[in-house]
Amino acid sequence: MTALMPPGALAPVWEGDGSSRIPFWAYTDPDIYRRELDRFFYGRGHWCYVALEAELPEPGDYKLSFVGERSVIVVRDRDRSLHVVENRCAHRGVRFCQKPRGKARSFVCPYHQWTYKLNGDLAGLPFRHGVKKGDAVEGGMPEDFDLKQHGLTKLKVGTYNGLVFASLDPEAPPLTDYFGPDVMPWIDRIFNGRKLTILGTNRQRIPGNWKLMMENIKDPYHPGLLHTWFVTFGLWRADQTSRMVMDAEGRHAVMISQRNAGGEAKAVTEGVTSFKKDMALNDPRLLDVVPEPWWNGPSVTMITLFPTVIIQQQVNSLSTRHIVPAGPDCFDFIWTHFGFEDDTPDMTQRRLRQANLFGPAGFVSADDGEVIEFSQDGFRQTGGRGETVCELDGRGIAQTPHMVTETLIRGMYAYWRRVMEI
Amino acid sequence: MTALMPPGALAPVWEGDGSSRIPFWAYTDPDIYRRELDRFFYGRGHWCYVALEAELPEPGDYKLSFVGERSVIVVRDRDRSLHVVENRCAHRGVRFCQKPRGKARSFVCPYHQWTYKLNGDLAGLPFRHGVKKGDAVEGGMPEDFDLKQHGLTKLKVGTYNGLVFASLDPEAPPLTDYFGPDVMPWIDRIFNGRKLTILGTNRQRIPGNWKLMMENIKDPYHPGLLHTWFVTFGLWRADQTSRMVMDAEGRHAVMISQRNAGGEAKAVTEGVTSFKKDMALNDPRLLDVVPEPWWNGPSVTMITLFPTVIIQQQVNSLSTRHIVPAGPDCFDFIWTHFGFEDDTPDMTQRRLRQANLFGPAGFVSADDGEVIEFSQDGFRQTGGRGETVCELDGRGIAQTPHMVTETLIRGMYAYWRRVMEI
């Protein structure tokens, strides 16, 4: 591994063994970031989100996706199985696939036409046995050249009821073990095997460290304070019945809550400047919530599957949010909204209307991107010196039956320290 | 401190103990730059310019400014005192204030609504004592959580007749000691307590090292050579009576001179390509100079207050120029032009017309920005190897009764070497 002392930065020394004070350098240091790529995104025992099966209905369908900074191809083979291979030619490294989505019977690198099967095996290459000129043979690959040694990097593929994950670790555990028994029920609640319908994509580039987005969705403290709509209309606020769940490692989490009528309530609205007592929508269709049978109570579940994806149910809006890191201070954030095959046209329209709350322009998520950017600005301006304070509800880590807590963030950083050995 | 050997750069070794040859790496090395931030902009005993009082006339008025790379808020409290606090939330680091100017009664960070007084004290935060549910209390901050430990970074504030400076060093000396007895009279000459009128702002991003701008205004050699208007119209040239003053440390300086009739004069115009013998203005109003009583002689005083500001009187034009460093090879340069409360409309118009000489488009300063950019290009293209030669009028450092000298530059680098320990 590389030294952890970048030029001019302070040595990343984390005082004590707690996880309630996160040093700024954890968000700004380029070597820390590289180690995160190696240990989380590419590392032992981790799974990265790459697609929804519904994006690839037919044999031959492929899409480009990312595992960390690596471009990968997710493709459905003739036998309908899914492959995930790295988008990098074994000959001279070309990222050969450039069309973001399409159909393929094989992959041909344009530079010298090395040809790969959909599973990444090298099928053949021009002039491997040279070119006949009269009875002479010119060129060709060496005798000992072995096609099997020159395929594309193959990633292990894990699918679960329509979700597609990939891992560079052939020994990666089953997906269900990776998520763990505390989190799985909440995945099952949405992904119970029914067919999904893709509604579309939104993409944003957020100039902040990728962990800030994980934190944001492990932070039940902010929605009722930052987001006027949540506190005012009772979509998320501290006087609701809620639960904070995490897996045994503390890396994955689910924030679960049930909406209430909103409006004034001393304990949670007094002095909260974002609360707008008399606010009412000019067009209520923006928030025309209709409970769905499968909810079984909760109106919102925010699932963080470390390190790459957030799965959101917020009333009738459903989406996955893919985190694609791009350096210590930037990540791309790709939203895929979906519904279910048996949705009525009305329900589809409802999901689309409620989509106005989310994405880069969303009434309750545009500002998440903003505060993440300003956090990174704050870390940067000190040169990485300083620390955050995540001590709401103490300094410990525990499943928590309410939302007045930063325990999920502490849980994630405790895991982070173990894996990063910091 | 950090090692001073960035990857691939040469070790910054400064031969000898002089200051007349400045190695290029002093302008290009990122670790040198970081040390400059730590020792000058944020360091012991230094003051940084942040505003003019006239920008903040009323209680509650605030503006965003910079100390080095750090965003700070300059705000006037109810008791009319000025505070300078860092624009970074104590909770999770958010640079919370985004509107460049405005009125505030307190500062509320949007993310979780932690609320600060104008002096930076943390006034309170939501759910500090948890949320009552029935007779249970959910969450809240730990018993030992101490508001006093979680305020905004407070900077020491120094004001002098309308100038506002800030320091991260609580022990910073009085402003007048910082500037010293040689420089103070020249500050007093302009800032004698009379009220200022703000005329407006110009901003430019100059792709060069911040010190090059300090040098430029400590360099009496160039104006009569680079700037046609100066040599041709006698605004600044070597046949004038002038004085080069600096403080005891050699960090601050004043270039003082008195205009003459201009025109041909063998000693200072012969062979000077920028001198235009027959040049005359089509519209003389651009240079309709009217001496003001407070001048007491000098028609120009260029004051450099290390490391952040230049105060300029050039005939009837008055301005401060704020240096905001942005890496070793870039800085932002913010001009604030001003006049005096008792200016006649004619005088105001005169100052505005003469403003055509200055700023990013100025007849005698647009080219300063250009040569600074090309200097940095020159340093960069050698990979930081090479040195400048500042030996006009010898290699020593002294108050100097003429302008045929680079002594002020030598003075600044002698100080720089002492503080940087290089």
Add this chain to the structure above:
Amino acid sequence: MTALMPPGALAPVWEGDGSSRIPFWAYTDPDIYRRELDRFFYGRGHWCYVALEAELPEPGDYKLSFVGERSVIVVRDRDRSLHVVENRCAHRGVRFCQKPRGKARSFVCPYHQWTYKLNGDLAGLPFRHGVKKGDAVEGGMPEDFDLKQHGLTKLKVGTYNGLVFASLDPEAPPLTDYFGPDVMPWIDRIFNGRKLTILGTNRQRIPGNWKLMMENIKDPYHPGLLHTWFVTFGLWRADQTSRMVMDAEGRHAVMISQRNAGGEAKAVTEGVTSFKKDMALNDPRLLDVVPEPWWNGPSVTMITLFPTVIIQQQVNSLSTRHIVPAGPDCFDFIWTHFGFEDDTPDMTQRRLRQANLFGPAGFVSADDGEVIEFSQDGFRQTGGRGETVCELDGRGIAQTPHMVTETLIRGMYAYWRRVMEI
């Protein structure tokens, strides 16, 4: 020299002593890149392309060019000799010459008017002996100031039949020795002393390592596969008679071939997706090839003169391509197309029409830029871990009488390893 361990990158250790597998870090590591600048572009015994003499017909004509990252001025003196001097003032480092082409009688740096002869000697500077005031003399340069010590950096100039090269090494060998006896005949074939006519320039910025362009033109394997026009119209394909020539060091090379009728030919078109059996031009003028007497056979010669230039004859199209490196992952690529003084108008028009095949939009070279970009993307996405496989026609290095080989690439990297001591 600097350490070769950039923060976070793996130590550049090259396994074994071969040159058929190039580690990705050779293309991505900033310290490797800096050493390349020092040892190849600025280093002992190397020559860099800077211009064609035809660009500077008259005394006083100059153009700006680049040697590695250094801006240099190529200028023709009164005696018609050529000088190459670094575009960096000896006083304070200003890159003083900004107009890309022009006429000059001397060079004057605008900042303080230091004046240089066309050969780079410092001719004089203002106030060198101070300024007389009464009988006093103010300022001036020190007694021991020696003009001779403060000229511009002078580069050694080498010209050959219209080609202009420069070297920072005063001991650089004669150009003809540098290119060597195997390569010289192919330079002579085009540059035999006849006068050139400049047709114009094209410039592109290619986001890839500079060596990838050298490789591209040392790679006879790809043209018949990547470029439809080459394989379809028989401009370059493996069933032609061709030769791969290199100098004794393996750094320079020539790829020589003779066009054939094109069309179907099992050995070289079967399974080649870029081959278009039935393709015919709607306007044959695009490829209206007329053999020229001086060809003596070959219809194409691609000459790589390490490290900075490619000289191309492809049927009737002639050009030099100048490589200007800009970091490990980017270079600017400047095409100068030319013809000969005695070209008929028809031939000139023919060269211009065939120019549609080349340059940033060229039918057979736009895609070279693309694959270079995607190669760099591939190297980057692994963090520099991985290697290319250049083993077509074995792992050895030899002059080769056919094009089914990657031997020239292996030759270049064998030389690279010797000089880089890696």
Add this chain to the structure above:
Amino acid sequence: MADPALALRLPAALETQLLVDRFNAAYAAALDAGNYEAWIGMFRPDCLYKVIPRENHDAGLPLCTMALEGQGMLRDRVYGISNTLFHAPYYQRHVIGPALVHEDDGREIRAEANYAVFRTKPGSVSEVYNVGRYLDRLVREDGNLLLQERLCVFDSELILNSLIYPI
């Protein structure tokens, strides 16, 4: 492409072109000045306003970045901009090319226009923010035009963090 019959309809075509280009200039002026009330006033009560990635539009996927139906939703958006959405303020600058009028039946005009929007944050340089084309249905009302429908189909695959103001 211009169609053969165009010449005959010239005076009418001139009027239409003037009205549409004027409208787009006024639209840009309103947004770039942050005059959102005026912006709302340029739509019909039952209007449709969508900002949609070209990627979705071309694939026939319905998801938008912003999808507002009727002036009520426009009003809710404007309230969000000024009262509920925390964001760093920024300037917008629209440069819109002359429109391409597809059809004008005397009442409704179908037209499109390419646009580029530049963003300037306080104390920063101007940057390319969002480029694309407007697909419009405009309706004449006493000599004015009002938007029945405006689709902003944008090329810019990555939004620079957030999109707060209308395009």
Add this chain to the structure above:
Amino acid sequence: MADPALALRLPAALETQLLVDRFNAAYAAALDAGNYEAWIGMFRPDCLYKVIPRENHDAGLPLCTMALEGQGMLRDRVYGISNTLFHAPYYQRHVIGPALVHEDDGREIRAEANYAVFRTKPGSVSEVYNVGRYLDRLVREDGNLLLQERLCVFDSELILNSLIYPI
């Protein structure tokens, strides 16, 4: 500059302006949609289409980045784009200012217009790609305009790697 006699010729000038601006809008729409057949159809059979660096144009040097003579060569280029030139796909977006009409003799129009082309690669931000001006000779044919000649003289000294599609 507008010339004194302009006022007299106004109706004609209005028609010309409308035709040219319409044409440019349609030209942009065709290219930005990747509709290259339509693009070819906007030229005359014996047309001249050049994309040339301002550097060469100002120096009187003939070399172009793309130089196509006649619809046949345009067709060969389009075939190259779709079948022979390997490249990463990208969106183009043209924003073209109102044209400056220099002359209109009733049959042929000489005009110029400034343009900016923005490039967006899949999953990336939009960037300034190519800016310059069109120098045109347009010919009336049954109420339409067709390009006899279009010179795209571009300022952008460095092309961002490659230039695949027409400007």
Add this chain to the structure above:
Amino acid sequence: MADPALALRLPAALETQLLVDRFNAAYAAALDAGNYEAWIGMFRPDCLYKVIPRENHDAGLPLCTMALEGQGMLRDRVYGISNTLFHAPYYQRHVIGPALVHEDDGREIRAEANYAVFRTKPGSVSEVYNVGRYLDRLVREDGNLLLQERLCVFDSELILNSLIYPI
């Protein structure tokens, strides 16, 4: 917004629009070609030309980046560009949207237009340099327009080092 009475005044409005857009196109062509004599000729002798940061303009502060009164000062600026101001040469490229005409009393026209100026330095890529809007008072003189006043109110808070040529 277009005003109700517009329809009635159409022919006049068309003429005004044509004149203003033509004028802006000619203005752009003159500056982008570095033809500063032509630029001076597009102003009235007692003109006012200002390049002012939007920040100052909105705050009612008078400071400009460039503030020239009368053709004499324009001439002094042009002399500065060509003879006294050392700078690296660069290309400018103006893309100006169709103008929004506010008023035309037959003699004087009040109009505004959004613009984007792109800068290209020798051997470099094109970059967004200055974006903003023109606030104009134009006067008819024998069929031509001349600028009585042009305010270039620019958004771009940070000028990319220096601003040498007029906007």
